[in-house]
Amino acid sequence: MEHYNMNLTLKVWRQKSSNEQGYFETYQVRDISSEMSFLEMFDVLNEQLIKENKEPIAFDHDCREGICGMCSMYINGKPHGPWHANTTCQLHMRAFKDGDTIVVEPWRAKAFPVIKDLVVDRTAFDRIIQAGGYISVNTGNAVDGNAIPIEKDKADAAFAAAMCIGCGACVAACKNSSAMLFLSAKVSHLSLLPQGDPERKSRVVNMVAQMDKEGFGACTNTGACEATCPKEISISNIARLNREYLTSSLTAEK
Amino acid sequence: MTWKQVFTSSVGKKLVMGFTGIFLILFLIVHVGLNACIWANDGGEMFNKGAHFMGANVVPRILEIGLFAGLILHIIQGLMLEASNRSKRSVKYAVSYGNDGSKWYSRSMGLLGTIILLFLILHLSNFWLPNRANQGFLLGEEINLYEKMKVEFSELWVVIVYVLGCISLGYHLAHGFQSAFKTMGVHNKKYHAMISSVGYGFSIIVPLAFALMPISFYLGWVN
Known part of the structure; x- marks a missing residue:
């Protein structure tokens, strides 16, 4: 792919803290290489701001390899930008052309309050995991990985669900700010495997209760989450969660 | 897990929507089947017989409460x-996601449902309410609904409102039919294609049949 440089106009959401009103600030960046990642372009912009004695833009990032789930920008109306099955850190500037205007917003959901600029608080996801997204095991030596036979298609489906990196793009894309794709990935991942079976009933009930408590919306199966998910988590996991929930509630003792 | 916990959870609320949705879909089949009798073109004889059974027999009257x-x-x-x-979401996005991720009608179920509700108010006050009022809400003589349809559907604005109501119903069903099954936990691949094709077929055929009823009267296709 041919290399080129571009000048861009950026409209970036700035917000000093969760208590203050945010606003859009417009920036110009020049000579951006098409081979840069989107976050490297933000590094350039921040260098520029520091030189001008201005406050750099706060944004989340960690591995920059598309596997940690930290980056979280809503770019031109899409979580993680225009590319399919991609994270912001793996979005490259060749997705844009010279003279483009790019609007960058934080994830917007009540359950994900803005901490600063483009950084949102996603600890609600951690609390959902704490409510049941685990298996209890006795201490001692690790059991041999192949000791429990698991059907290949179930192992594959569980692995596909386990691909979720918890970035929150599903919540950002959903018109209801629902966390159901995230939650269903976690529930599916564990309930498909024999190791997750003993706690499957309490898991789904407790995790849904925590999700509701955190202030996420209800799922209406629009499919926006699946379309934007960087790890291509299937919306059929949500139907699986619904089945788990229905079964758990109907067969509960009281 | 108590029933209260189930039905106040987000998943439980969706289950209520799904189950009642499927129940209402089943009602639509009965309703469209019965009303299609107008096309027997027998001056409403067959239709009125059906309407009489639905209005005067105790079984449909009890089911009506349900x-x-x-x-x-x-x-x-x-x-x-x-x-x-x-x-x-208290702060809205400056740039909206749009149609790339989801169909507009799947994001507009509240709006489509509200339009259907407004249509239903007109529809019930056109037929159900005067009929039940005439019966004294119990076992009196019901009105000639076929003649009533002729009168109501001679007005162009009524026909237009009915057609708009049916279009809204079609889009509401296009999402609702398959979404209800997902909510009830059906995610097997072998059912998925079947449910979505039956769903799309249903959401085109049934509202189309309903919409053709006022049009048939207005254009004089039935006597």
């Missing part, structure tokens, strides 16, 4: 969910 209960539950729960879901 129908209204299901309908009201669907409406109230739907409106509450819509309001609650809308409140989960």
